[in-house]
Amino acid sequence: PAEVAAEADVVFSIVGFPADVRSVLLGPEGVLNGDIRGKIVVDMTTSEPSLAREIEARAAELEWSSLDAPVSGGDVGAREARLSIMVGGGEDTLARVMPLFNVMGKIVTHCGPAGAGQHTKMANQILISTCMVGLCEGFLYAERAGLDLRTVLDAVASGAAGSFSLQTYGPRIIDGDYNPGFLIEHFCKDLGIALQEARRMNLALPGLALAEQLYLTAMAQGEARSGTQALYRALRYMNSNRAES
Numbered sequence: 001p002a003e004v005a006a007e008a009d010v011v012f013s014i015v016g017f018p019a020d021v022r023s024v025l026l027g028p029e030g031v032l033n034g035d036i037r038g039k040i041v042v043d044m045t046t047s048e049p050s051l052a053r054e055i056e057a058r059a060a061e062l063e064w065s066s067l068d069a070p071v072s073g074g075d076v077g078a079r080e081a082r083l084s085i086m087v088g089g090g091e092d093t094l095a096r097v098m099p100l101f102n103v104m105g106k107i108v109t110h111c112g113p114a115g116a117g118q119h120t121k122m123a124n125q126i127l128i129s130t131c132m133v134g135l136c137e138g139f140l141y142a143e144r145a146g147l148d149l150r151t152v153l154d155a156v157a158s159g160a161a162g163s164f165s166l167q168t169y170g171p172r173i174i175d176g177d178y179n180p181g182f183l184i185e186h187f188c189k190d191l192g193i194a195l196q197e198a199r200r201m202n203l204a205l206p207g208l209a210l211a212e213q214l215y216l217t218a219m220a221q222g223e224a225r226s227g228t229q230a231l232y233r234a235l236r237y238m239n240s241n242r243a244e245s
Contacts, residue, residue: 005031005039010097014044014071017189021047025055037063042097044085046070046125046190049115049197052088056114065093068114070121071105075181076168082106086124088117122194128228129191129211131165136232139173140239149174169229180227187228188215 001024005011011031013024021043025031031041032055041059043052043066052068059066067089077083083105087094094110101108111120138161142152153170156162168181191212198205218226218234226233 001025001027001031002029002034002036005034005036005041008039010040010042010100012042012044012100016045016186018045018047018051018193021045021051021055026058032058032062032064034062040065040067040093040097042067042069044069044071046121046186046193047118048193049088049118049122052115052118056089065090065096066114067093067097068117069101070117072121072124073105074168077105085109086111086117086120088112088114088119119197122190122197125187125190126194126205126208128165129187129215130207131163132169132228132231133211133214135163135165135169136173136229136235139170139232140235143236144239169227172227172229173232178223178226178230178233180225182228183224184215184218184226184228184230185224188212188219188224191215 001013013021013031015021015024023030025041025043027033041055041064043055047068047070049068055068056066067087069085069087071077071083071085073083081104084107085101085105087108087110091110098108109120111117139149139152142149153166153174157166157170172178191208194208195205195212198208214235215228215231217238218231221234221237223230223234
């Protein structure tokens with residue numbers, strides 16, 4: 001990473017876990033462990049707000065600028081450059097990086113100082129988590145009731161139940177496609193960070209806690225490297241021995 005920093009004006013990182021961020025940016029061979037000065041580092045990993053602030057502090061020591069800029073939009077948004085980018089850090093730095101963000105995303109939002117991008121992404125993941133539980137349970141109910149899932153999807157997608165998750169993952173569930181747009185193990189990481197931050201703020205979020213437990217159950221069933229829609233398969237397995245009445 002340090003070699004990359006020597007050759008670039010702006011360094012982007014997007015890796016798996018906070019420990020990876022720390023290694024790539026702050027580790028012995030990291031981007032911010034050298035004498036190079038005056039550049040910009042942008043971490044797009046979904047990570048811990050406190051780590052974003054730590055990165056900003058280290059960057060300032062080297063006269064660098066930093067942004068935390070996690071994204072939403074999944075594999076489809078990434079391929080089609082339609083990501084939503086949530087940015088924490090200085091507005092002047094954002095203005096300098098905006099032409100690069102515009103190559104990757106459709107919506108770029110300045111959310112506040114360092115760490116605010118990560119907090120916004122946590123809110124995003126909380127919204128998605130319970131939505132995915134509802135999607136999978138709704139499909140399980142429809143299946144048990146003897147309905148055709150594709151017909152159900154067509155009936156509800158344009159109504160109040162419609163959502164990005166339903167439109168994106170509903171067809172994949174129907175087709176038995178559990179390949180990852182977003183890995184369950186990464187989603188569990190995100191939900192764990194969100195719960196950690198909620199506890200720090202003395203905030204009770206029982207729906208988030210339930211969603212995390214259900215996704216951890218899916219991981220225990222071997223779905224860690226499956227897409228988040230594989231929660232449907234995990235819940236279906238949980239119900240496989242329940243007799244219909």
